[in-house]
Structures are given as C-alpha cells and as structure tokens.
Amino acid sequence: MHKWEGIEAFVQVATHQSFSRAARALGVSNSHVSKQVASLERHLDARLLTRTTRKVGLTETGQAFFLRCQDILNTLEEAEQAVIDLQEKPRGRLRVSLAGAFGEEFITPAAVSFMRDNPGLHIELNFDNKLVDLVSDGFDIAIRAGILEDSSLIGRRICNRKLVTCASASYIDRYGQPESVNSLVNHHCLIGTLDSWRFQDGQRHFDMRLRGNWRSNNGRALAHAAIGGLGIVQLPDFYVRDALDRGLLVPVLEDFNPTDTGVWAVYPHNRHLSAKVRMFVSHLAEQLAGG
Known part of the structure; x- marks a missing residue:
C-alpha cells in the first residue's frame, strides 16, 4: 500500500464517527476501511482514532492530522474538478438531497433529462425529510422549499413556491368562509409538519x-383530508392545483397569500462551484421556469 493511501478512509471515518458509515460513503467494505486506517496508523506510528463498541473518536494527534488531511483532500478535489470543468461536459458523482412530492414530480424529471444530456455523470438522488448537513453528509447540493434562512449556505431560487389556503365547498357551506387570518382560530385547520x-x-x-x-407530514394526505371536508389547509399549489381546477377545493383568504417563498438549490459557501453543480442548477431553473 502506498504510504498515504489510507487518508481518504481516515477522513471519512473521522467525519462520520463510524467505520460502517465511512464504508458506505466510499462504496467499499468495512474491512477495507479498517485495514487502510490501521495501515496509516502503523505508517505514522501514532494512534489516530479511539474505538469503542458504540463510537469512534479522534485522539489529540488524530484531530490535528484530520484537519490537515481535510484541507489536502479539499484542495485535491478542487484541482480534479478544475480539470473536469475544462472538458465542458460535467463528469463524476453528483449527490442531491431533496424531499417530498415536489422532488418526485419536478426535480426528478429534470435530473433525468440532465443525466441524459451528460452521460458521464453519476447522479444520486437522496429523498429524506430531515434537514441534512451538506458538508458532513457529502452532498453537492440540496433542494429546499420555503424561506432560505441558513446563512452558511449559498442559494439560487430555481422557481416560485405558491402557497394556497383552501377548503372544500362542503366545509365552507357548513362552517362558513374565514373572513380574516385571525378567524382561522375558529376553524378546523389541517396541520402539516409545521405548526x-x-x-x-x-x-x-x-x-x-x-x-x-388533523395532522400529517404528507402533503397529499392533507389535500385528501381537505377534499373530504375535514377542514382548511395551506399547501404548495402543486398539491391542490388539480382539485382547485375541478372545483373539489375552493381558495380562501386569497388576499393574504404570501409572495416571499420559493424553491432553492443550495450548496455550502466553501464548496468549489463545479461545472456539474453550476450546470445542474441552471438546468433546474430552466426546466422549472414559470413554476
């Protein structure tokens, strides 16, 4: 083994605090990662990691070495990406974090067409409702909806996100239409992930x-509950557009619809904006124009 071959394995273990998660990130076996880290420690004649049955941590020496290795690998990644950028067509792995029906209905088809035009890419779409840490979890980009408040990220608005407050005609006939936002406290509200x-x-x-x-973390479940007359709901328009067109739902409080929400493609400040990320974000904005 080359004397520095285990650096990437060591950095992944230190980042994930786990040999198994590091192995998954690298696409290799646990034993391969363990052997590489052990060989690196033997070469340095220093213990870099503390291992227990539950957790992997860094020794003082390991912490210092980890910080240096991170800088080295980031520099190598940027150098490699600079060469790829010069070749016009993006190549390599593009990891995207996204969630929900919007990702399924709009982002996925755009990713399919992007990969079809760029066959040198390996695209990984990871659907997860939790808010991931792009750097530590190894993502190039995340798709987030709403109001972008995280100052540690750079974001480009790729389309509008129209929120619609609506209810079924049967619900309005029974309980009346809210005349103001404050009057919602007297109505049955169908609540999503947020309160x-x-x-x-x-x-x-x-x-x-x-x-x-009624509460659900699923937009389609909320839309069905509203269509069934259970109450008033506020959802992104793509969940209820068809029901509104068919008269199954009726918009309410239209004068109070917000205009400051959107769908964003975000990436870290310290991440080199590679051709694959830049071109993918531009492709999403083009595909979703007018959305």
Missing part, C-alpha cells in the same frame, strides 16, 4: 401558529 402558516398583509409577511384536528 404555523405563512401569510402576507400588505408588505408584511408573518407566520401564524395554528392548531388543528
């Missing part, structure tokens, strides 16, 4: 915390 809905009053945007008799 608050977004509204606009003139130039002011605000969130209103609501309680309801």
Whole structure:
C-alpha cells in the first residue's frame, strides 16, 4: 500500500464517527476501511482514532492530522474538478438531497433529462425529510422549499413556491368562509409538519401558529383530508392545483397569500462551484421556469 493511501478512509471515518458509515460513503467494505486506517496508523506510528463498541473518536494527534488531511483532500478535489470543468461536459458523482412530492414530480424529471444530456455523470438522488448537513453528509447540493434562512449556505431560487389556503365547498357551506387570518382560530385547520402558516398583509409577511384536528407530514394526505371536508389547509399549489381546477377545493383568504417563498438549490459557501453543480442548477431553473 502506498504510504498515504489510507487518508481518504481516515477522513471519512473521522467525519462520520463510524467505520460502517465511512464504508458506505466510499462504496467499499468495512474491512477495507479498517485495514487502510490501521495501515496509516502503523505508517505514522501514532494512534489516530479511539474505538469503542458504540463510537469512534479522534485522539489529540488524530484531530490535528484530520484537519490537515481535510484541507489536502479539499484542495485535491478542487484541482480534479478544475480539470473536469475544462472538458465542458460535467463528469463524476453528483449527490442531491431533496424531499417530498415536489422532488418526485419536478426535480426528478429534470435530473433525468440532465443525466441524459451528460452521460458521464453519476447522479444520486437522496429523498429524506430531515434537514441534512451538506458538508458532513457529502452532498453537492440540496433542494429546499420555503424561506432560505441558513446563512452558511449559498442559494439560487430555481422557481416560485405558491402557497394556497383552501377548503372544500362542503366545509365552507357548513362552517362558513374565514373572513380574516385571525378567524382561522375558529376553524378546523389541517396541520402539516409545521405548526404555523405563512401569510402576507400588505408588505408584511408573518407566520401564524395554528392548531388543528388533523395532522400529517404528507402533503397529499392533507389535500385528501381537505377534499373530504375535514377542514382548511395551506399547501404548495402543486398539491391542490388539480382539485382547485375541478372545483373539489375552493381558495380562501386569497388576499393574504404570501409572495416571499420559493424553491432553492443550495450548496455550502466553501464548496468549489463545479461545472456539474453550476450546470445542474441552471438546468433546474430552466426546466422549472414559470413554476
């Protein structure tokens, strides 16, 4: 083994604090990672990691070595990417974090067409409702909806995200139509992942915390509940567009629809903006134009 061959394995283990997660990230076996790290420690004649049955940590020497190795690998990655960028067509792995029906319905078809035009890419779409850490989890880009507040990320708005508040005609016939945002406290509200809905009053945007008799972290389940007359719902328009067109749902509080939300492609400040990321984001914006 070349004397520095185990550096990437060591950095992955230190980052994930796990040999098994490091192996998955590298696409190799646990034993391969373990052997490479052990060989590196023998070469350095130093213990870099502390190992228990539950956790892997860094020794003081390992922490210092880890920081240097991170810088080295980042520099090598940027040098490699600079060469790839000069070849016009993006190549290599593109890892994208996304979630929900919007990702399935809009981002996935755009990713398919992008890969079809760039067969040298290996695209990985990871659907997960949790908010991932792009750097430590090894993602090039994430698709996030709503209001971008994380200052550690750079974001490009790839399309609008229209929030619609609506209910079925049967619900409105039974309970009446809310005349103001404040009157929602007297209605049955169908609540999603968040406890608050977004509204606009003139130039002011605000969130209103609501309680309801139906809760789900799935937009389609919320839309079905609204169509079934269970209450009022606020959802991105793509969940309810068809039901609105067919008259199964009726918009309410239209004068208070927010205008400050969107769908964003985000990536870390310290990540070299490679051709594959730059071109993929531009492709998404083009495909979703007018959305």
